[in-house]
Amino acid sequence: MIFINKGIFSFYINNKIYLLNIIKYSKFNNIVLNFEFKTLKISSISKGKGFAGVIKKWNFKTKDKSHGCSLSYRTLGSVGQCQDPGRVFKGKKMPGKMGNKKITFFVNIFLRKNDIFFIKTIIPGSKNDYLYADII
Template identity: 45%
Template sequence: MSGLIGKNIGMSSFFLLNGKNVSCTILEVKPCHIVQIKTIENDGYFSIQLGIDDKKLKKTNKCLLNHFKKAGLSPKKKLLEFKTNKVSDFILGSSVNIKIFKEGELVNVKGISKGKGFQGVVKRHNFSGVGEKTHGQHNRLRAPGSIGAGSDPSRVFKGKKMAGRMGKKSVTVKNLTILKIDFDYNIMILKGSVPGTKNSYLMIQKKEWN
């Protein structure tokens, strides 16, 4: 299997063997169930759809209920797909656990970044502002300044860095080292940070599959 679905527990610190203290992220990687096996004949590509955490029946529509019923599973809160060409090695409805990973391995983690709402150019694009509070510029400290010429081209080019909604996007952090795995409690400790808030779901993939 190329990866699993994990949940962000939070950040902490970890002491390496050389005594160095590094920042780390603690993930809960519980067993995931195989909800669907996609093939080229039926779907146009090979992949395994995994589900994690049970969901209440009254909060699941009939389409999804039938989808889980085919695999003989109860409804799941989160579904993610992992591409693999070895779909024949998996059984529909079976589970995959954290034992597919090992300590010291590099993984890529994909998730939805924190939403920051509508932000200005200083926070969103690291602008420095127009200038100091002199010569009547009492309200220009965090302003974007000029956004284009007047006569030519007489318009603002598309893609200009301006104020707007920040965050809430799909982000992938690559080459994170697995510092520690607790197989009894399904806990994984990664060196560094991952996208998303606490209790958000993450796609954890082995490096060679990305």
């Protein structure tokens, strides 16, 4: 099944905010729509952020701007040890491309009204993106 992501709708009930994603289906069998199902496995591609540094990508802290550090306060810092390992270990958090990855999650509760689905989670991706869903 293929959905189209339409965006977020928010409303207030008893001073509590509720966020609902409004999703419209594009390719859906009428046989499947007649059944009530509780769990959906939805996968989508997140927004691409481009090349990002370690402060934006991994939430590293910046260095102090004072005491002579004028140009390199947003840099990574030291990445390795001394001569003993002599290399940088695999999995080190480094700068690089951020986003544009496939994200899969499960949705338990949703409401259907005509051709629109209301889902109580925040779905990654931009508006009018395609979402791929499987019934579980």
